[in-house]
Amino acid sequence: MHRAIEAIWRIESARLIAGLARVVGDIGTAEELAQDALVAALEQWPTEGVPERAGAWLMGTAKHRAFDLIRRRKTLDHKHEEIGRSVERAQESVDLDAAIDEEVGDDLLGLIFMACHPVLSKDARVALTLRVLGGLTTEEIARAFLVPVSTISQRIVRAKRTLAEAHVRFEVPGGAERIARLSSVLEVIYLIFNEGYSATAGHDWIRPALCEEALRLGRILAELAPAEPEIHGVVALMEIQASRLVARVGPSGEPVLLLDQDRARWDRLLIRRGLKALERAERLGGALGPYALQAAIAACHARATTASETDWPRIVALYDAVAQLAPSPIVELNRAVAVGMAFGPAAGLELVDALVAEPSLKSYHLLPAVRGDLLRKLGRSEEAGDEFERAASLTENVRERELLERRAAECAAQGTAG
């Protein structure tokens, strides 16, 4: 019974908190009311049985408490007009269960926008989103981010306080504000995904679970706001990247580079879903945003049956577009790799050499790694070996260092042989 209630809670909690946040105006109170309803369920359901419409039961119970709370607040402070208005709104909806159901979508969107409000730090947005939208416990979030539980609980408490102090309203923003707020939401979702994705050691189940959670949030968001191309873009990017989760780790836990991966181990279902999401983004028209462009690059790899069939000229063109939208030395480095593949290592090397003086890449291990790779292809083994050595000394990832040292050794062997 307990497990069934927990499962129902996981399904309903975000919608519950969202519906309550619309009525009471702040996430903290909404979450408390939702928790109260959960406690009531834990007390009553084991003896009385699970109600047929469990979600509606939880919402009804919580809303009753919400109205009591609002009434109490109203008597305490007659002058507070805003609360008065929310009481009216709340009382209007008290008999309209159907209306509540219909508004669920907008409520969820409102909650996502609130939890990802730019007034909060990135860390706070991530923690709050996982808590109120993912239904993760503070302990689970702490474990996922490898930080103490107290850090996460403080982060969440502070985030709620910041939202209240900044008088952040529960709303689905429109117009120009929508674009900025949406990009904050997408950033949070992709950060959660990357937190799980960048952990190559798969011992802790919760880190890959972060990828799944980010994907779930993205997929939900794509249905809530289907006319936003960049949502489909970020979903496409996550689906395609997730399709390689298994293939990018070797038998002893070492990282396997994209072009060396066994493509038979890529998850075809996720690739298909990713390509479909990308199509949705493209069909909506207009220029592709940064996420959709990255997804389009990932799609080029996904479509190629073997690494040698990769459409590198198209990838170069897509990187050109990314560089125009969001120029950065890292994008330039990726573009150089693609140029090297499309038009030969000499062309790639020329671009990489232009980046060597770039201060922000000074201790970035992939710069010498890429340079080493291009030099090796040009037959300049000795220089290549030096670059791989340098890359190995710069990376903090043990597995990656081993891989780079191995490549340095290969170059040294080639140098002597040649």
Add this chain to the structure above:
Amino acid sequence: MRVLIMAKEGEKSEAATPPTPEAMAEYQKFNEELVKAGVVLEAGRLYPSSQSKRVQFNGKKRTVIDGPFTETKELVAGYWLWQVRSIDEALEWLKRAPYDGGTFEVREVIEFEGM
């Protein structure tokens, strides 16, 4: 985790007549709710077993058997692939499905370790 839901709808699995528009509409509404919750990865319905084949392996020998098949109760009429956080969550969703007969089997898909 991923779970495979196999719809064993008994006699209905074999019925050549399509479901009523009302039943279809109800099913679609439920499926839409699942999609909106980010649960559905894939869904499909299957033709009756009269249009299907079986291949039996016996050592090196392969035997093709034509449908229809008799064990009506075990015949799968449709499937879902869901992404859920626990088997219990899958059960909670499944219980909400608008069906009045049949057995639905819930199986967890094995995913690679380290994933």
